[in-house]
Amino acid sequence: MSRLVKHYWELDVYQAAFRLQQLIFRQSKRWPAEERFALTDQIRRSSRSIGANLAEAWAKRRYPAHFLSKLTDADGELQETHHWLATAQDCDYLQAAEHTEATAELEAVARMLGSMIARHEAFCLTD
Helix, strand or coil: CCCCCCCHHHCHHHHHHHHHHHHHHHHHCCCCHHHCCCHHHHHHHHHHHHHHHHHHHHHCCCCHHHHHHHHHHHHHHHHHHHHHHHHHHHCCCCCHHHHHHHHHHHHHHHHHHHHHHHCHHHHCCCC
C-alpha cells in the first residue's frame, strides 16, 4: 500500500464499489415494475454487498484467513452482479452505453479486488 489506510472507506476499491452500487441503483430505477422483487432487488442487493463485505473484511484484518474469506465473499457478490447485469442487458432493460458503463465500473472493482485478494496479507494487522 502506498499510503496508510485507517478506514475501509478510504480504500480505492471500496470507493469504486460504492460508485458501482449507486450507478446500478440509478439505472435500475427505470426497469419494469414486475422486476421490482426479482431482478431489480437481486442486482441491488448483490452490488451493495460488494462494499459491505469489504467493510466487514476490513474489521477482520487481525485474522488473515477471515479477512481473505470476506474478500472472496465480496468477489462472489461482484460475480453475481456481473450475472445480473448480463441478464438486464439481455432483457433489454439497459441501453448498450449503460451496460458498457456499468461493466467498466464492475471490471475496475474486480481488478482492484483481485489485487487485494492476491496480496491480502499486506493489509492485515500485525502485532
